[in-house]
Amino acid sequence: MLSLWSLTLGGLVILLFKFLQSLLFNKKRSDRPIFSLADVRPLAPHVANQKLRDKVLKQGFSSDEVPHDLDAIVIGSGIGGLSAAALLAKAGKKVLVLEQHDQSANVGFDYFLLQAGGSCHTFIEKGYEFDVGIHYVGGFEKAEHNRVLFDQLTDGQLEFxxxxxxxxxxxxxxxxxxxxxxxxxxxxxxxxxxxxxxxxxxxxxxxxxxxxxxxxxxxxxxxxxxxxxxxxxxxxxxxxxxxxxxxxxxxxxxxxxxxxxxxxxxxxxxxxxxxxxxxxxxxxxxxxxxxxxxxxxxxxxxxxxxPRGGASEIAFHIIPVIEKSGGKVLVRANVKEILLDESGTRAMGVVVQKGSGSVNVTAPIVISSTSRFTCINSFFVFSADNISFVQYRQLLGVKVTLTKLLPEEVGKRAIQYPVLSRxxxxxxxxxxxxxxxxxxxxxxxxxxxxxxxxxxxxxxxxxxxxxxxxxxxxxxxxxxxxxxxxxxxxxxxxxxxxxxxxxxxxxxxxxxxxxxxxxxxxxxxxxxxxxxxxxxxxxxxxxxxxxxxxxxxxxxxxxxxxxxxxxxxxxxxxxxGNTVGDIYGLHHDMERFKLETQAILRPETGIPGLYLSGQDVMSCGLTGAVFGGVFCASKILERNLMNELDKLAKEAKRREGKSQEAKASKGERNGAVMNGLHG
The missing domain is CATH 3.90.660 (Polyamine Oxidase; Chain A, domain 2)
Structure with a gap:
């Protein structure tokens, strides 16, 4: 009897979930598609000219560079922030992405410090190019979800x-x-x-x-x-x-x-x-x-x-997608705090430190993607004739957002706050x-x-x-x-x-x-x-x-x-103010992956206008962080982008299958012709 009751209750809950899902992710849905195979352009030649790359990756912050009438601001230019921004841009939103940077850092290594991309970037020192965080990634076979998603984020310009x-x-x-x-x-x-x-x-x-x-x-x-x-x-x-x-x-x-x-x-x-x-x-x-x-x-x-061409190719090809809708990705933008409205209950922008002063940038939506490799770390650099000191940035996700960028009493109201102690x-x-x-x-x-x-x-x-x-x-x-x-x-x-x-x-x-x-x-x-x-x-x-x-x-x-x-x-x-020099954000132990904790580690924070993206929403790594961006954009747009991506991947797989069949058929015809010639 208990088993029958449990099954009945379970069925009701699943039905309720389906009903609420349809309401939550379709009530404001427009006709504009987020994903389309038509967005995937033929691969353009690799851009090796560093000055041309810098024009994309190293656009410095100033109040004059901030677009008017922003729809959203993203703190952090790692893949979690860039993916959320690009998906919003594909929905027609004007998004500003700010890459934080400490003004006291050693400017002698300007190239390393002042570029967008988070862990998806490279730095050049004494003629050597180093990849900071991307060592390898899986799931990039043709028509697989990862491949299809990155094709959408880059208009097909990123090759693995x-x-x-x-x-x-x-x-x-x-x-x-x-x-x-x-x-x-x-x-x-x-x-x-x-x-x-x-x-x-x-x-x-x-x-x-x-x-x-x-x-x-x-x-x-x-x-x-x-x-x-x-x-x-x-x-x-x-x-x-x-x-x-x-x-x-x-x-x-x-x-x-x-x-x-x-x-x-x-x-x-x-x-x-x-x-x-x-x-x-x-x-x-x-x-x-x-x-x-x-x-x-x-x-x-x-x-x-x-990534063919190095990890910096990821940001280099996502940024133009953000810019197509009027957005920008700016570096040297040290976000000191998240702006709140007069009641102190809603996020309405950010405060960017500029020299000895600050600049307020407003938008109805703020996304914090302060994850791996967007805060300050230190390096010693040795060569045969020189020893130098280098620093790079590394913020750590939800903890920094709730304890550093918000007043204490506001941060404690966030859904995710109890997780920090667990x-x-x-x-x-x-x-x-x-x-x-x-x-x-x-x-x-x-x-x-x-x-x-x-x-x-x-x-x-x-x-x-x-x-x-x-x-x-x-x-x-x-x-x-x-x-x-x-x-x-x-x-x-x-x-x-x-x-x-x-x-x-x-x-x-x-x-x-x-x-x-x-x-x-x-x-x-x-x-x-x-x-x-x-x-x-x-x-x-x-x-x-x-x-x-x-x-x-x-x-x-x-x-x-x-x-x-x-x-x-x-x-x-x-x-x-971090305590143990951590690199993967929240620890990936069994406590974090309890369903109770996973339910709390979500994009919406419970603070109106403030969302989270990146590895703390899903998991560490390129794939975990990028899907953190997908979940974040889904919540903001009130669309189930995972479902839409799945449909597109199936369509891509169907087309790939047809393409392979056509090639095989052509090969058979050519073989028959050659046999006829030699017959």
């Missing part, structure tokens, strides 16, 4: 190049004589068959793991459902457990990666081969839900991609960029990522957990003499087919690891330029340790290192 079919290489115990190497290759069937060859006797565990991925991935649609629903209805649906009757979400979101692997296999190398990619969301397998791992594996099943900020990281004075071909560099771990000879289920915790328990002094347990190595220059033509005889390398903020806490009150020799010594020593370990894997680069750029997130606190 496929990386090596073996896109990830896992190195275990690489500093010892018991080293092992495993590969994540595409497509999916090839990866499965490779794993089974490398781990004979583990076929059942591998098949079960792949099955778990499929089921857990299917359940992740629930994250979108609870964000689209009105919050009051989402809370009821979650409380009743209705979603879990139909979608296997909580089953996998509430189980840690480590606990699932413990049930699957006792083989520690196989566990490592399953979980190596946890660095992409920055949470240890003991704390992350299995659904996150499933999303990532599924994301790369058919291959990985990299979900901590993510791990920080340590980065090293290397400029190599030889070509990719000379150095035999490949378009792959290398996930490198020094050992896994531990009793606990996840080698990564204990290695990272053991390292983090060390003091800074001990860490200087210890090997770094986790290292991500990538060669961006090898992933971009245009790099050799643009930078002949040069290559680049990126090294990344998790970062222990406590090691540098004693300097957090010091000014960026006055932290002393000991701070610099520790920073350089850890950076050199990463370089030394990388050179053991790639000895061919050791004598070709021409430039070293070492990055630390310590200065986040000095500029923005």
């Amino acid at each position: 190049a496929r990386t090596d079919p073996v896109n990830d290489v896992v190195k275990l115990r690489y500093l010892s004589d018991k080293k092992a190497t495993y590969e994540f290759c595409c497509p999916k069937d090839r990866w499965i068959s490779t794993l089974k060859k490398e781990f004979p006797g583990e076929e059942e565990a591998i098949d079960n793991f792949v099955g778990y991925i499929s089921e857990a991935k299917r359940g992740t649609i629930a994250m979108g459902v609870v964000k689209f629903l009105p919050l009051w209805l989402a809370k009821i649906v979650i409380k009743l457990g209705v979603i879990d009757w139909f979608i296997p979400y909580t089953k996998w979101a509430s189980r840690s990666i480590q606990s699932v692997l413990e049930e699957l296999t006792d083989n520690k190398d196989l566990r490592a081969a399953f979980t190596y990619i946890f660095g992409d969301f920055g949470v240890l397998p003991s704390e992350a839900g299995f659904n996150l791992l499933a999303l990532l594996h599924d994301h790369f099943y058919e291959g990985a991609y990299y 979900v901590r900020q993510s791990f920080a990281c340590f980065q090293v960029f290397l400029g190599l004075n030889a070509s990719n071909e000379e150095l035999k560099l490949t378009a792959q990522n290398y996930w490198c771990f020094i050992d896994n000879n531990l009793e606990e289920a996840s080698v990564h957990v204990l290695l990272c915790l053991a390292y983090n328990r060390k003091t800074a002094e001990e860490a200087l003499d210890a090997d770094i347990p986790l290292m991500f190595v990538s060669f961006p220059s090898a992933k971009d087919p245009t790099h050799d033509q643009r930078y002949p005889g040069k290559a680049t390398c990126a090294l990344i690891t998790f970062f222990e903020y406590e090691w540098f806490r004693s300097w957090e009150k010091e000014n960026l330029n006055h932290r002393g020799d000991r701070y610099e010594e520790i920073k350089k020593t850890i950076g050199q340790r990463l370089i030394d370990q990388a050179c053991k894997l790639f000895p061919q680069i050791q004598d070709k290192i021409d430039l070293v750029v070492i990055g630390s997130p310590l200065s986040h606190n000095y500029y923005l």
